[in-house]
Amino acid sequence: MKPYKIILSGGGTGGHIYPAIAIANELKLRYPDAQFLFVGASDRMEMEKVPQAGFDIKGLWISGIQRKLTFKNLMFPFKLISSLWKANTIVRRFKPDVAIGTGGFASGPLLQIANSKGVPTLIQEQNSYPGITNKFLAKKAKKICVAYDNLERFFPQDKIIKTGNPVRQGLLDIDTKREEAIKHFDLKPGKVTLLVIGGSLGARRINQLIEKKLDFLDTQNVQIIWQCGKLYYQQYKIYGNIKNVQVHEFLNNMDLAYAAADVVISRAGASSVSELCIVGKPVIFIPSPNVAEDHQTKNAMAVVDKDAAMIIKEEDLDTDFQNKFSQLIAAPDRQAELGRNIKELALVNATKDIVNEVEKLLKK
Numbered sequence: 001m002k003p004y005k006i007i008l009s010g011g012g013t014g015g016h017i018y019p020a021i022a023i024a025n026e027l028k029l030r031y032p033d034a035q036f037l038f039v040g041a042s043d044r045m046e047m048e049k050v051p052q053a054g055f056d057i058k059g060l061w062i063s064g065i066q067r068k069l070t071f072k073n074l075m076f077p078f079k080l081i082s083s084l085w086k087a088n089t090i091v092r093r094f095k096p097d098v099a100i101g102t103g104g105f106a107s108g109p110l111l112q113i114a115n116s117k118g119v120p121t122l123i124q125e126q127n128s129y130p131g132i133t134n135k136f137l138a139k140k141a142k143k144i145c146v147a148y149d150n151l152e153r154f155f156p157q158d159k160i161i162k163t164g165n166p167v168r169q170g171l172l173d174i175d176t177k178r179e180e181a182i183k184h185f186d187l188k189p190g191k192v193t194l195l196v197i198g199g200s201l202g203a204r205r206i207n208q209l210i211e212k213k214l215d216f217l218d219t220q221n222v223q224i225i226w227q228c229g230k231l232y233y234q235q236y237k238i239y240g241n242i243k244n245v246q247v248h249e250f251l252n253n254m255d256l257a258y259a260a261a262d263v264v265i266s267r268a269g270a271s272s273v274s275e276l277c278i279v280g281k282p283v284i285f286i287p288s289p290n291v292a293e294d295h296q297t298k299n300a301m302a303v304v305d306k307d308a309a310m311i312i313k314e315e316d317l318d319t320d321f322q323n324k325f326s327q328l329i330a331a332p333d334r335q336a337e338l339g340r341n342i343k344e345l346a347l348v349n350a351t352k353d354i355v356n357e358v359e360k361l362l363k364k
């Protein structure tokens with residue numbers, strides 16, 4: 001039998017890229033001879049992260065539409081035509097048996113072309129509120145794998161399967177990695193390790209908060225692993241190595257970061273939430289208010305409503321952060337309880353369940 005050919009498309013941010021990489025890795029385990037091709041946006045982080053994970057990627061000239069009239073928006077129709085053209089060439093030459101979309105702009109033209117050529121498509125929606133690309137692609141997709149309930153408001157019910165979000169394999173066994181993690185980050189015993197993550201790009205408001213609260217945090221017996229994001233690194237790197245703080249632009253070993261952490265402050269991007277459920281750590285979510293339909297607040301509330309995490313909205317940070325944080329640090333039992341509760345929400349078989357659905361399409 002000829003080896004399968006599989007196209008994956010998703011990107012723009014880590015939240016769309018890592019699910020695609022996790023799915024590809026599981027498929028590779030099951031079909032070592034299969035050929036894989038990723039398609040992303042030519043100027044986004046997938047062009048770096050996908051080759052690092054060992055896969056080929058081709059870039060399309062595409063970006064999203066902004067809500068105001070800008071030069072970028074005026075270019076959109078040209079970008080779309082160029083991307084459809086290139087996606088057409090890619091699909092015609094590669095001849096995939098299946099196309100998988102994990103959201104982000106590049107997956108729009110790619111899966112649209114795959115659909116038009118009769119290639120079966122599967123989309124994976126990470127959020128509790130879908131992005132425009134996936135809403136658009138849903139009509140023609142054969143299967144839609146989701147991580148939250150109530151998505152039949154947006155997608156045809158008979159195509160939906162609740163699988164959870166795929167996470168990288170290395171996050172599933174972090175309990176065995178604690179010592180390695182402590183060495184990796186050169187952490188001190190006897191201090192509480194606070195991991196601060198601002199999503200794949202870093203979060204301006206969280207960075208401002210940490211900068212402002214460094215003196216307060218120094219009184220809390222914590223040491224901080226602070227991921228500030230590539231965009232902000234030059235601004236914040238000066239705080240590295242003082243007052244038990246280390247500043248990182250991006251953490252390439254999230255498994256070790258989670259393994260080292262005693263308490264986490266995080267944005268509520270969909271994969272971050274899914275990963276935090278799997279690793280079972282006490283979390284304070286600070287959702288981004290700047291995303292479509294406020295979906296990060298919804299992602300976070302799905303956990304907070306089950307008494308499995310804390311939330312502080314950006315607008316309440318100045319008034320609430322110190323109190324809530326010091327109460328949590330002073331209460332190891334509450335930390336353990338939150339850790340246990342969030343772990344109960346984990347969907348650990350997501351990647352395998354999604355790949356089972358891909359297999360059904362391959363075998364049809």
Ligand SMILES: CC(=O)N[C@H]1[C@@H](OP(=O)(O)OP(=O)(O)OC[C@H]2O[C@@H](n3ccc(=O)[nH]c3=O)[C@H](O)[C@@H]2O)O[C@H](CO)[C@@H](O)[C@@H]1O
Pocket residue numbers: 013014015016018103126127197198199200201227249250251252254267268269270271272273275288291295296
């Ligand atoms: C601002 C924005 O548009 N955010 C969206 C984006 O978030 P974002 O790209 O931040 O996505 P997620 O929070 O879903 O995932 C971040 C991923 O990056 C990884 N990571 C992060 C930091 C780091 O230093 N190293 C690292 O490897 C995390 O482990 C995780 O796998 O896509 C998500 C999924 O559609 C959405 O829910 C978010 O609202």
